[in-house]
Amino acid sequence: MKIGKYSTTSIAAAAFSFMIVLSSCRKDVNSPGYEYMPDMYRSPSYETYSANPNFTDSMSARLPVAGTISRGENPYAANLINDMPFNYENSKEGYEKAGAELTNPIEATPQVLAEGKVLYEKYCLHCHGATGQADGKTVTAGQFPPPPSYSTGISSRGGAVKDLTAGKIFHTITYGVNMMGSHASQLDKTERWKITHYVQTLQKQ
Numbered sequence: 001m002k003i004g005k006y007s008t009t010s011i012a013a014a015a016f017s018f019m020i021v022l023s024s025c026r027k028d029v030n031s032p033g034y035e036y037m038p039d040m041y042r043s044p045s046y047e048t049y050s051a052n053p054n055f056t057d058s059m060s061a062r063l064p065v066a067g068t069i070s071r072g073e074n075p076y077a078a079n080l081i082n083d084m085p086f087n088y089e090n091s092k093e094g095y096e097k098a099g100a101e102l103t104n105p106i107e108a109t110p111q112v113l114a115e116g117k118v119l120y121e122k123y124c125l126h127c128h129g130a131t132g133q134a135d136g137k138t139v140t141a142g143q144f145p146p147p148p149s150y151s152t153g154i155s156s157r158g159g160a161v162k163d164l165t166a167g168k169i170f171h172t173i174t175y176g177v178n179m180m181g182s183h184a185s186q187l188d189k190t191e192r193w194k195i196t197h198y199v200q201t202l203q204k205q
Contacts, residue, residue, distance in 0.1 A: 086184075090175040095157060095168060102167030106193045116198030119191050123183060124199075132202035144179060150202045162203040169196045 035041060046052045052060040088094040088102075106112055121130075129135035132150030139146045148154055153161040156178055157168075164172075173192045176182040183192065 086174055086189075088171060092157060095171050098171040099165045099168035102165075102170060104166040104170075104193050104196055106190065106197065108197045112194055113197055113201065116194035116196075119187065119195050120198045123186060124195065127180070131205060132199065147178075147180065150199065151205055164203070166193075166196050166200065169199050 046060040048061050050060050051058045055062075088098040120128075126136045126138045127134070127144070127147055128150070129139070134146035134149050134153065138144055148156070148161045151162050155161050155164060170192055172180070173187065173195060174182060174184050187195070
């Protein structure tokens with residue numbers, strides 16, 4: 001059926017469109033109007049221990065991701081865990097405090113010593129030498145002055161190098177000293193502790 005130039009279908013469509021436009025107009029200026037998919041705007045929330053259909057075990061509270069590191073309550077324990085802040089300052093006081101308080105948390109197994117040796121040869125040998133006698137290629141080439149020997153040298157911070165504790169060695173690897181730069185960005189804490197074990201074997205030679 002036609003009414004003048006327009007069909008009833010066209011008139012009905014225009015009327016429907018006009019109603020939709022009117023329905024979106026509200027007095028509340030903060031109203032978002034008609035929402036086609038409200039869940040896209042406001043995701044439904046679930047109580048921590050309530051059922052959740054989004055997971056196969058239907059549990060809202062999720063288990064920690066595999067490999068997640070617990071902070072713990074002991075601030076000094078955090079120094080033994082990778083990716084946690086090192087709670088000793090880069091100062092003579094922090095160095096002495098680390099030497100007095102820190103012990104190596106990794107057992108000195110043959111495997112750990114072997115891994116420490118590999119890391120030492122990659123990061124330390126060029127200056128300290130294969131046996132810690134300050135005869136690495138960087139030194140023998142005349143590029144830099146030699147660091148103190150592990151067995152006979154004297155630390156710039158005082159005391160014989162052969163007597164340095166694990167905490168002092170770890171602190172030095174972490175921050176560096178004199179011309180030796182920090183190795184914290186190249187080696188994580190576990191690797192630094194492994195090198196510490198290996199350095200202590202060279203101290204005894």
